[in-house]
Amino acid sequence: MKKFLILFLISVSIYSQKYHGYVVTNSNDTIKCNFKVQTNMFNDDIYYPSSRTIITLNGAGAKVKYKPDQLKSYYLQGPNIKNYKFVSLNEDDNKIFYHEVQKGKISLYYHYDQNINGGDPIKTVFILKDGQLIKVKGSKMREKIGVFLTDYPDVYTTWINSNRSFDLDQMEYIIELYNKNFRT
Numbered sequence: 001m002k003k004f005l006i007l008f009l010i011s012v013s014i015y016s017q018k019y020h021g022y023v024v025t026n027s028n029d030t031i032k033c034n035f036k037v038q039t040n041m042f043n044d045d046i047y048y049p050s051s052r053t054i055i056t057l058n059g060a061g062a063k064v065k066y067k068p069d070q071l072k073s074y075y076l077q078g079p080n081i082k083n084y085k086f087v088s089l090n091e092d093d094n095k096i097f098y099h100e101v102q103k104g105k106i107s108l109y110y111h112y113d114q115n116i117n118g119g120d121p122i123k124t125v126f127i128l129k130d131g132q133l134i135k136v137k138g139s140k141m142r143e144k145i146g147v148f149l150t151d152y153p154d155v156y157t158t159w160i161n162s163n164r165s166f167d168l169d170q171m172e173y174i175i176e177l178y179n180k181n182f183r184t
Contacts (some may be wrong), residue, residue, distance in 0.1 A: 020035075023071050023074040051068075105178070108126075111124045111126060141171075149174070
């Protein structure tokens with residue numbers, strides 16, 4: 001009975017919206033399309049991107065499904081959400097789509113899982129450096145991420161000695177600062 005109630009609440013609080021955007025195929029073709037994206041029925045700003053299959057609507061309104069091994073990336077542009085770029089990564093054998101947050105010597109990605117309570121999607125942090133894609137999770141996130149920053153001592157020290165508790169905004173900022181140092 002509890003399982004039924006949970007499934008019912010999830011299905012009631014989620015529905016699909018159409019968002020504009022485009023896909024980039026593996027042959028670098030760009031195709032404008034609309035996306036069918038699950039959103040929270042109480043707040044259109046909360047959406048649940050699929051990481052395994054995306055559904056687009058072509059110009060004729062027909063559904064077209066893509067899996068990560070079929071696309072390099074896709075872009076969502078919505079009226080209530082900021083623009084998002086999702087990519088498939090060769091380092092992950094194209095198993096899922098990742099939200100690309102930062103691209104550089106250290107690339108930062110998020111993977112989203114649906115929140116069964118109907119709130120914001122649950123973010124999992126992934127870092128790509130030197131061809132290695134690493135899922136960063138659990139306790140001591142500051143130390144785990146610090147390992148990737150050791151070749152830039154000033155940024156590493158700033159990150160490790162911060163008095164703030166770990167938060168994603170600070171992590172995004174410090175990785176951006178790190179990447180600026182290595183741009184040519």
